[in-house]
Amino acid sequence: MSNLVLTVPMAGWLTPLDEAPDAVFAERMLGDGLAIDPTGSTLHAPCDGTIIAVHRARHAVTLRAENGAEMLMHIGLDTVGQDGAGFEVHVRDGQPVRSGDPLISFDIDLLARRARSLLTPVVITNAEAFAIVRRDQDQEAAVGDFLMELRPLGAAVAAQEASQTSADRRLRIPMLHGVHARPAGRIAQLAKTFAAETAILAFERSANARSPIALMSLGVRHGDEIVVTAAGDDAEAAVQAIAGLIADGMGEAAPLAADPIEAPLEEPPIATTPPTLLQGVCAAPGLAIGQAMRLTTSAIVVPEFGADAATEQRALQAAVDAVRARLEAAAASGPTERRAVLAAHLAFLEDPELIAAARSLVENGKSAGFAWRRSLAHYVDALRRLGDSRLAERIDDLIDLERQVLLVLTGDETQGSPVLPQGVILLADELLPSQLMALDAGKLRGLCTARGGPTSHVAILAAAMNLPAIVAAGPGVLQIADGAGLILDADAGTLRVAPDAAALEAAQQRLATRGERRMAARAAAHQDCVTADGARIEVMANLASVADAAAAAGQGAEGCGLMRTEFLFLDRATPPGEDEQAAQYQAMAEALDGRPLVIRTLDIGGDKAAPYLPIPPEDNPAMGLRGVRVSLWRPHLLRTQLRAILRVTPRGQCRIMVPMITGLDELRAVRAVLDDARAELGVSTPVELGVMIETPAAAAIADLLAAEADFFSIGSNDLTQYVLAMDRGNHELAGRIDALHPGVLRMMAGTVEGGSRHARQTSVCGSLAADLAAVPILLGLGITRLSAPPSAVPEIKALVRSLSLGPCRDLAAQALQATSAQDVRRLSAQAFPFGAAA
Numbered sequence: 003m004s005n006l007v008l009t010v011p012m013a014g015w016l017t018p019l020d021e022a023p024d025a026v027f028a029e030r031m032l033g034d035g036l037a038i039d040p041t042g043s044t045l046h047a048p049c050d051g052t053i054i055a056v057h058r059a060r061h062a063v064t065l066r067a068e069n070g071a072e073m074l075m076h077i078g079l080d081t082v083g084q085d086g087a088g089f090e091v092h093v094r095d096g097q098p099v100r101s102g103d104p105l106i107s108f109d110i111d112l113l114a115r116r117a118r119s120l121l122t123p124v125v126i127t128n129a130e131a132f133a134i135v136r137r138d139q140d141q142e143a144a145v146g147d148f149l150m151e152l153r154p155l156g157a158a159v160a161a162q163e164a165s166q167t168s169a170d171r172r173l174r175i176p177m178l179h180g181v182h183a184r185p186a187g188r189i190a191q192l193a194k195t196f197a198a199e200t201a202i203l204a205f206e207r208s209a210n211a212r213s214p215i216a217l218m219s220l221g222v223r224h225g226d227e228i229v230v231t232a233a234g235d236d237a238e239a240a241v242q243a244i245a246g247l248i249a250d251g252m253g254e255a256a257p258l259a260a261d262p263i264e265a266p267l268e269e270p271p272i273a274t275t276p277p278t279l280l281q282g283v284c285a286a287p288g289l290a291i292g293q294a295m296r297l298t299t300s301a302i303v304v305p306e307f308g309a310d311a312a313t314e315q316r317a318l319q320a321a322v323d324a325v326r327a328r329l330e331a332a333a334a335s336g337p338t339e340r341r342a343v344l345a346a347h348l349a350f351l352e353d354p355e356l357i358a359a360a361r362s363l364v365e366n367g368k369s370a371g372f373a374w375r376r377s378l379a380h381y382v383d384a385l386r387r388l389g390d391s392r393l394a395e396r397i398d399d400l401i402d403l404e405r406q407v408l409l410v411l412t413g414d415e416t417q418g419s420p421v422l423p424q425g426v427i428l429l430a431d432e433l434l435p436s437q438l439m440a441l442d443a444g445k446l447r448g449l450c451t452a453r454g455g456p457t458s459h460v461a462i463l464a465a466a467m468n469l470p471a472i473v474a475a476g477p478g479v480l481q482i483a484d485g486a487g488l489i490l491d492a493d494a495g496t497l498r499v500a501p502d503a504a505a506l507e508a509a510q511q512r513l514a515t516r517g518e519r520r521m522a523a524r525a526a527a528h529q530d531c532v533t534a535d536g537a538r539i540e541v542m543a544n545l546a547s548v549a550d551a552a553a554a555a556g557q558g559a560e561g562c563g564l565m566r567t568e569f570l571f572l573d574r575a576t577p578p579g580e581d582e583q584a585a586q587y588q589a590m591a592e593a594l595d596g597r598p599l600v601i602r603t604l605d606i607g608g609d610k611a612a613p614y615l616p617i618p619p620e621d622n623p624a625m626g627l628r629g630v631r632v633s634l635w636r637p638h639l640l641r642t643q644l645r646a647i648l649r650v651t652p653r654g655q656c657r658i659m660v661p662m663i664t665g666l667d668e669l670r671a672v673r674a675v676l677d678d679a680r681a682e683l684g685v686s687t688p689v690e691l692g693v694m695i696e697t698p699a700a701a702a703i704a705d706l707l708a709a710e711a712d713f714f715s716i717g718s719n720d721l722t723q724y725v726l727a728m729d730r731g732n733h734e735l736a737g738r739i740d741a742l743h744p745g746v747l748r749m750m751a752g753t754v755e756g757g758s759r760h761a762r763q764t765s766v767c768g769s770l771a772a773d774l775a776a777v778p779i780l781l782g783l784g785i786t787r788l789s790a791p792p793s794a795v796p797e798i799k800a801l802v803r804s805l806s807l808g809p810c811r812d813l814a815a816q817a818l819q820a821t822s823a824q825d826v827r828r829l830s831a832q833a834f835p836f837g838a839a840a
């Protein structure tokens with residue numbers, strides 16, 4: 003390999019890669035190089051070479067130089083979402099080019115308006131093979147100027163790479179406390195004495211064996227299966243030594259469950275006592291009695307180096323195609339939630355940059371499986387580093403895809419679907435969506451995982467399958483023996499192991515009562531909802547799609563109290579236009595057959611990102627540009643949405659609700675846009691404009707807001723998050739973020755009181771409305787409308803019919819004086835055992 007000089011491919015300001023506002027580039031996940039802030043509008047070849055691929059969105063190109071260096075030039079950031087608009091490509095895949103040849107031209111003004119940043123990274127994707135001599139940065143440069151020189155790292159490295167051998171060994175962790183700091187340190191120390199690259203694989207993740215932190219963060223515990231791998235000349239010796247050290251237990255060995263325990267023993271073996279009661283976090287409500295079955299998955303080992311590149315490319319393509327075909331077939335039918343999860347997996351699978359990264363690794367000699375795993379690992383790391391707990395849950399989806407493709411590649415597909423006995427409560431460390439979907443749902447009664455989060459796709463799927471589920475119940479889950487009797491009370495977040503006869507009987511009784519109550523509630527779903535003492539309470543449904551609207555009407559919902567429009571805006575490259583939105587809203591209005599439809603304006607931002615909204619990175623997105631702030635930041639979106647709502651007939655069926663309001667100025671700004679839109683469309687019928695009470699500020703000035711808002715709806719999810727200063731997506735806090743905290747209840751009481759000064763109705767549309775223990779308190783506070791998921795409507799209506807306002811008011815008064823959410827729950831359970839036990 004010879005030295006290679008790269009020239010400046012585009013006129014502009016040379017900038018260090020660290021300044022790219024995108025971790026994938028700034029942290030050099032795709033390779034090392036620099037970035038150019040363009041003043042020119044054509045990207046040129048920086049050297050002679052061959053075009054590997056032009057991205058189908060025309061914003062990025064990869065090039066291979068004659069000395070093997072490969073580079074990616076990526077015009078702007080997040081420009082994939084432009085879908086080619088504003089780009090003109092001058093070359094095609096496989097074409098030889100000369101230094102200075104134009105590759106892609108672009109409309110710099112258009113991109114400046116639409117893209118998150120124009121910064122154009124130029125990165126060497128196989129940078130590890132070169133020493134890079136760079137020109138000074140932070141200065142302007144013209145096309146053809148010197149940019150950098152790539153000096154291949156000696157032949158020794160290449161020879162070593164070519165002659166690399168690999169080895170691996172599978173074993174279980176005998177250390178009683180798993181791989182904690184001390185064993186991790188000893189493994190890393192030993193790994194460093196070998197030249198081979200060593201790693202430990204567990205739960206589909208890989209940790210560099212030389213890094214104690216990486217090893218600890220695998221979270222492997224006693225009894226978990228791991229694989230020790232190594233690549234390099236002394237790979238075999240490294241694997242033997244490391245596996246030997248671990249197998250020896252480092253002085254902390256405890257018998258493994260399947261190991262024969264020799265008897266008689268002088269001293270009892272060190273054994274962990276299986277837990278009798280585990281506390282986790284509810285991921286899908288319900289109660290189940292069943293027998294334990296642990297789902298274990300073993301790590302999939304893939305060799306680092308494969309056959310020739312063409313064979314590995316074919317294998318990778320075939321495996322990706324097979325998984326895609328399977329996902330497409332599965333996504334063609336089934337419940338909305340399941341289809342949404344599958345669609346998310348398909349979108350990841352079709353991510354062109356992911357596929358390009360894997361193909362590029364294969365071109366460099368890696369096996370298809372290794373390339374796939376490594377490419378996904380970049381994304382996983384990037385998501386982890388963002389530190390956003392909800393995005394972190396998408397990591398499960400990526401790991402799931404990694405697993406699905408690797409299972410096809412290795413031909414080991416039996417791992418996907420174990421045979422279940424009838425009446426099983428599934429226990430697992432973590433569960434992937436595809437694993438849950440592959441199980442025979444008819445035999446499952448519930449599930450409980452040691453880790454995981456309540457907003458993961460597995461949680462959403464479990465709820466859609468009516469499967470009670472608990473997550474984050476801790477490592478004790480994995481100590482429960484297969485076949486043990488269990489009571490899973492997902493509402494309380496508890497898993498009781500080997501319950502005694504009395505506990506079993508009580509649970510059976512509750513299950514039976516619950517079943518009967520549910521059937522009775524369903525049978526009465528369409529009856530009026532009036533309390534026992536004659537107060538009219540409306541029970542409506544929260545919707546996100548036309549299909550939801552039809553389901554809601556069938557469940558007896560009296561309309562829609564919250565239509566979350568953002569779901570129409572997510573997972574697409576451009577926002578829906580006025581006609582498309584109008585058609586959707588009209589269809590929902592028709593599915594509700596004249597019942598009221600409260601449409602919430604776009605609540606995007608925070609954890610819900612859209613590619614076409616270039617919200618700059620925020621340290622604290624929940625407190626950043628979201629809800630009405632986005633609508634006022636991009637008023638054309640608001641105007642389009644309001645016009646679409648105004649077009650729905652019959653006029654007056656739709657009401658408009660604005661999220662994340664903190665003050666009258668925002669409400670007035672929205673009303674001004676609404677008034678303009680009405681004038682444009684000639685809509686003379688008054689349209690109700692209400693606000694969500696989700697911020698402490700809005701609750702505190704409810705009396706002032708009530709003067710100009712037509713109605714209030716309390717978003718208890720966000721109100722709780724902001725009052726308690728607890729991130730609603732943080733798993734660690736999931737057990738403590740309770741909307742029945744007296745602090746939150748006092749905000750709600752103030753809201754009702756403020757609204758009543760101007761005779762405004764206050765409803766609750768957050769998750770609290772579906773919490774049966776909360777319903778009597780809400781009624782007692784003066785709430786007259788509840789809006790909940792359609793499936794919850796019949797039981798809420800049934801509960802309301804059984805209540806009288808007097809005792810509800812007494813309970814609410816006591817709750818406002820309580821000192822904790824637990825106390826409030828206790829008070830509710832005492833006053834209304836029905837709600838708490840339901």
Ligand code: PEP
Nearest residue numbers: 717718719720767768769
């Ligand atoms: C809420 O915050 O309670 C609410 C209903 O809005 P969302 O859950 O969509 O943020």
Ligand code: MG
Nearest residue numbers: 696717719720
């Ligand atoms: Mg909200």
